[in-house]
Amino acid sequence: MDLHISRSSSDHQAYGSMSNKHQGKDVDVENSSTHLERGLHNRHLQFIAIGAAVGTGLFLGTGSALATAGPASLLIAFIFIATILYSVMTALGEMAAYIPVAGAFTNYASRFIDPTWGFSMGWIYWFSWSLTFALELTAAGLIIQYWNKSLSVGIWIAVFWFVFTLANFMPVRWFGEFEMWLSSIKVITIIGFLILSICINAGVGNSGRGYLGFKYWNDPGAFAQHLVDGSVGSFVGFWAVLITAGFSFQGSELVGIGAGETKDPEKSIPSAIRGTFWGVSGLFIFTVFFLGINIPYTNGDLTSDSQDASASPLVLVVQLAGIPVLPSIINAVLLTAVLTAANSDVYSSSRILVSLAESGHAPSIFRKTNRLGTPYYAVGACSCVGFLGFMNLSENGTVVFNWFLNIISVAGFIAWAIINYCHIRFMRALAAQNIPRSDLPYNAPLQPYLSWYGLFFNILIILTNGFEVFMNWDTSAFFTKYVSLLIFFVLLIGHKLWKRTKLVPLNEVDLVTGRFRSE
Structure with a gap:
């Protein structure tokens, strides 16, 4: 049943009076069976989001994106997506600091908005992050094959599935510490790579290339032409990599998923929002900048189909500089990056499922927590989706898994638009x-213009993400590119017809349930 709570102004005052009896904390009466532990700190929220965002998109996806768009277009694409992310993160921060609820x-x-929108967004977003868990488990096995190709990927899918399922059954404060230390490894590595990139650009290494500067921005050039020639081709290349850039940034918004388990959310959430945005944006933008000045976009290795360190543009930078050993180190870090993302995936998808249950869009059993405050049914259900990773062991399963990948990429933009x-x-x-x-704990800047800016461009990217299909029509590719949007509309229309929900009147929007006011 859809759970929609409406309160008149007199109800609002009555509820506020009742809340004062609870030491200044507004209590969610309707959802009192859910007892999530508020054990996360600012640093935990940031690293959960960083753990989800900094993964294969940055370490592997940027190589083919550089080859498609060229260094300048790639850099502009990442900066542009960062501005959209800023609109999303600040909007989320204002809402989550005021009403910090699970999911x-x-x-x-x-x-x-409307219970139907919550149902449709929640389920496709849950599906995308649950599938990402299966994807990251598979990627971990492929990365390990860099050292030993004789071991089956299935072995590592099973091993890591057990480890991260167990980690997510821990008390959330322990989970937060675990994720923080794992994620810090890849943050330190990226910072180290940036320092090394500066040295390589200055001429360090055994390659004999000497000082590079912006040599590759002049030859072969700063802008690659994609599909068509001329300036139009350069713009097409830029627009083609927006999905790659967006996929890399996606996960940053997960800083809001842990709002219902955060200590002192009025202070922690705004701080975590700012820290996550500037941290992730800085790491990504500087990384693609240094990739673009140290590798020519015409290098054939950028389009490798490999899934391990040999396909990483970070490794290619080191190899071109003639520095040995580091590829294996970067492969180890790439493995850590994938594993921390897998850990965050289970946490995030389970809290989304809790939110769906609290809104009446999923069975109420997923709201239940144990004495440690862990939603064990939700964690168990989400971790089981990871078994889909075994599909990659069969040839036909790989085709289906590629469809799953497209659902993941665009579902993030759908979530951003709805935020x-x-x-x-x-x-x-x-x-x-x-x-x-x-009166709010945190005020998002430049409103309402910034949220309208984010909404417009998120929708535009969603609608045009498969524009290449229309330039050279391919029916199969069309459905592959737009499968997530089709699923979203099926959920939206189906739920609307079944439940007959209506847009919530502004004076009836529930701005009380779940509020947390510290003394």
């Missing part, structure tokens, strides 16, 4: 209920 934005879609729209509705609801934004 955050999947809950907000039901409350601020922006939730925020627009949130601000309007505040105005309708005479609650000034100045």
